[in-house]
Amino acid sequence: MRGQREAWRRLPQVDRLLREPRLRGAAARLGAAPLRCLVRQALESLRQAIRQGRLGEKDLQRQIAALPEDLAREADGRARSTLRPVINATGVLVHTNLGRAPLSAAAIDRVRQVAASYNTLEYDLDGRRRGSRSSHLERILGLLFPGTACHVVNNNAAALTLALHALASGREAIVSRGELVEIGGSFRVPEILAASGTTLREVGTTNRTRLADYERAIGRNTGVVLKVHPSNYRVIGFTAEVQVRDLAALARRRRIPLVVDQGSGLLLSLAQFGISEEPIVGDFLRQGAGLVTFSGDKLLGGPQAGIIVGRRPLVQRLRRDPLSRALRVDKMTIAALEATLESFLRGAAFDEIPILRLLSRPAADLRRRAEALARGVCEAPGVRLEVAVEKGAARVGGGAAPAETLASWCLGLRPLGGSEPKGTATSSASAGPRLTGLERALRLGEPPVIGRLGRDWLWLDLRSVHEGEDAALLEAIRRAGGVLA
Numbered sequence: 408m409r410g411q412r413e414a415w416r417r418l419p420q421v422d423r424l425l426r427e428p429r430l431r432g433a434a435a436r437l438g439a440a441p442l443r444c445l446v447r448q449a450l451e452s453l454r455q456a457i458r459q460g461r462l463g464e465k466d467l468q469r470q471i472a473a474l475p476e477d478l479a480r481e482a483d484g485r486a487r488s489t490l491r492p493v494i495n496a497t498g499v500l501v502h503t504n505l506g507r508a509p510l511s512a513a514a515i516d517r518v519r520q521v522a523a524s525y526n527t528l529e530y531d532l533d534g535r536r537r538g539s540r541s542s543h544l545e546r547i548l549g550l551l552f553p554g555t556a557c558h559v560v561n562n563n564a565a566a567l568t569l570a571l572h573a574l575a576s577g578r579e580a581i582v583s584r585g586e587l588v589e590i591g592g593s594f595r596v597p598e599i600l601a602a603s604g605t606t607l608r609e610v611g612t613t614n615r616t617r618l619a620d621y622e623r624a625i626g627r628n629t630g631v632v633l634k635v636h637p638s639n640y641r642v643i644g645f646t647a648e649v650q651v652r653d654l655a656a657l658a659r660r661r662r663i664p665l666v667v668d669q670g671s672g673l674l675l676s677l678a679q680f681g682i683s684e685e686p687i688v689g690d691f692l693r694q695g696a697g698l699v700t701f702s703g704d705k706l707l708g709g710p711q712a713g714i715i716v717g718r719r720p721l722v723q724r725l726r727r728d729p730l731s732r733a734l735r736v737d738k739m740t741i742a743a744l745e746a747t748l749e750s751f752l753r754g755a756a757f758d759e760i761p762i763l764r765l766l767s768r769p770a771a772d773l774r775r776r777a778e779a780l781a782r783g784v785c786e787a788p789g790v791r792l793e794v795a796v797e798k799g800a801a802r803v804g805g806g807a808a809p810a811e812t813l814a815s816w817c818l819g820l821r822p823l824g825g826s827e828p829k830g831t832a833t834s835s836a837s838a839g840p841r842l843t844g845l846e847r848a849l850r851l852g853e854p855p856v857i858g859r860l861g862r863d864w865l866w867l868d869l870r871s872v873h874e875g876e877d878a879a880l881l882e883a884i885r886r887a888g889g890v891l892a
């Protein structure tokens with residue numbers, strides 16, 4: 408007991424620790440109160456260790472001496488935002504974990520202008536009266552899809568939930584068994600239906616659904632016919648699905664609204680880039696869908712949003728639904744989406760929208776850039792990395808076009824000089840510690856670089872890297888390569 412009291416007395420006071428030079432800087436970054444809290448917690452856990460007799464004399468001394476440094480490191484870690492820009496070298500363009508679509512310069516500008524000042528979000532300048540928040544996107548979407556009305560909510564999951572709730576709550580939604588999909592862990596069609604208060608009425612089979620299946624299922628309790636683009640998986644072989652055109656004709660005849668979840672928000676054909684399986688929003692509208700829903704931040708290349716375009720009477724039912732208020736978008740989303748859609752109107756989407764720009768660059772450009780980076784790595788003094796330049800196969804991502812790839816070029820990196828230590832696995836499944844060390848150094852650097860490990864190399868796919876990032880990428884590789892040396 409006496410030893411314990413003795414040990415407790417050796418612990419520094421909170422205020423004395425806070426006066427340590429190392430911690431004064433940390434206070435400026437983290438804030439005085441959170442830092443004081445951290446210091447208290449650290450001292451308390453030392454006290455507890457002493458109480459439980461887990462700390463010997465030597466350990467205690469060492470830990471006390473290290474306190475300022477440890478606390479400063481901890482404080483700096485907590486002071487740093489965890490939402491940070493990264494270089495996406497995975498070759499997956501719409502990468503849901505990496506923030507999906509980067510915004511265009513025009514979209515960012517518009518957000519800055521609108522967000523920094525008072526604005527006309529709900530004010531009608533001409534009439535000097537209250538205006539409508541939806542008027543702004545109606546203007547632009549009306550130009551892109553003439554003759555339709557629109558409504559915009561937080562994301563496509565919300566768009567579908569709202570459409571089902573407004574059109575079919577308390578009644579049935581008819582869906583093909585081949586379209587009861589899961590898209591990204593938390594979006595599952597049957598669960599969205601349940602959340603919107605509709606009853607799922609499955610028709611057809613997993614691989615084949617015919618028009619007659621829908622026809623038989625439509626009855627007095629049908630609220631809506633729903634068609635979901637399965638996005639992230641394909642049924643191949645002995646299959647049949649009903650085209651939107653035929654389903655639309657049936658729905659019209661039976662006076663049931665047809666809602667089509669298009670998903671990706673693709674507005675222009677990507678066939679010239681080797682992506683032909685992804686449907687286009689406009690096609691579904693032309694084929695007679697009552698409403699089409701899609702995301703704003705996949706292949707549309709804008710902010711996170713759920714966009715609903717279609718027949719005015721249906722859109723009005725959605726607007727009147729009480730859920731609409733809960734799901735409505737902010738001025739920043741409207742500003743970014745408006746500027747993004749304007750690029751499509753001007754015919755400049757493939758130049759101005761980052762996701763489409765990345766997608767449409769010629770593979771030869773990527774090769775040149777990969778080779779320039781490889782030279783830059785080799786010429787850097789003190790960087791002990793082996794480099795390779797190889798063809799790659801990039802992906803659209805975001806659940807779109809799962810069976811198709813985009814021609815690409817990759818920069819391969821691995822530590823130079825000798826193989827991995829004996830006994831360590833060097834298969835692609837589990838890279839050795841030196842290679843994973845390189846991967847880790849790049850991932851934890853500034854800016855973080857996210858690549859892909861495979862066949863004993865770290866691959867950086869240039870398809871998903873903006874041209875403007877090459878210099879920063881080279882710097883990051885040189886630093887990571889230097890750290891390892």
Ligand SMILES: *Cc1c(COP(=O)(O)O)cnc(C)c1O
Pocket residue numbers: 562563564565590594635636637638668669670671701702703712713805806
């Ligand atoms: C991505 C996707 C969704 C979900 O959209 P969010 O904007 O992520 O909510 C729904 N349906 C389809 C077909 C999709 O591809």
